[in-house]
Amino acid sequence: MTQVRPRAACVFRTRQRTSDGPLRQGGWLVTQKRVLVIEDEPNISEAIRFILTRDGWQVEVEADGVAALERLRAAPPDALILDLMLPDMDGFDVLRRLRAEDATRHVPVLMLTAKGQSADRDLAAKLGVTRFMTKPFANAEVVAALQAMVTP
Secondary structure, eight states, rough: OOOOOOOOOOOOOSSOOOSSSOOEEEEEEEEEOOOHHHHHHHHHHHHHHOOOOOOOEEEEEEEHHHHHHHHHHHOOSSEEEOOOOSSOOOOHHHHHHHHTTTTTOOOOEEEESSOOOHHHHHHHHHHHHHHEEESSSSHHHHHHHHHHHOOO
């Protein structure tokens, strides 16, 4: 019988699938961390998907706030990357609604946006954002921020 140990990090460089499906690494049961990316620019969302998938994350993408809120309510992820400027509702509205609901109140949120003014940062902090980062971003910074947000 294999002993199952918890994993604190979500970085999995070498992975093996066992016959029953779960990922195992060094005898440890590995569960991928899920992140929802709410970004309306396909080039940016695909770039984020690529770097995070390569780092061991299960990445889901939504291009608008309404669809993202439905997905969040159905199955809250381990973390959320949120753009500020979205087509149907802005990231502040998404964050406000996210923090108002019990099921999603504690989901860590990385706001990734081209708007980096202090007023935007202040409002994001007031609404409960976990981390704020401006575009353009360094891939390693996004990965490090997510890992820090989900590591106990």
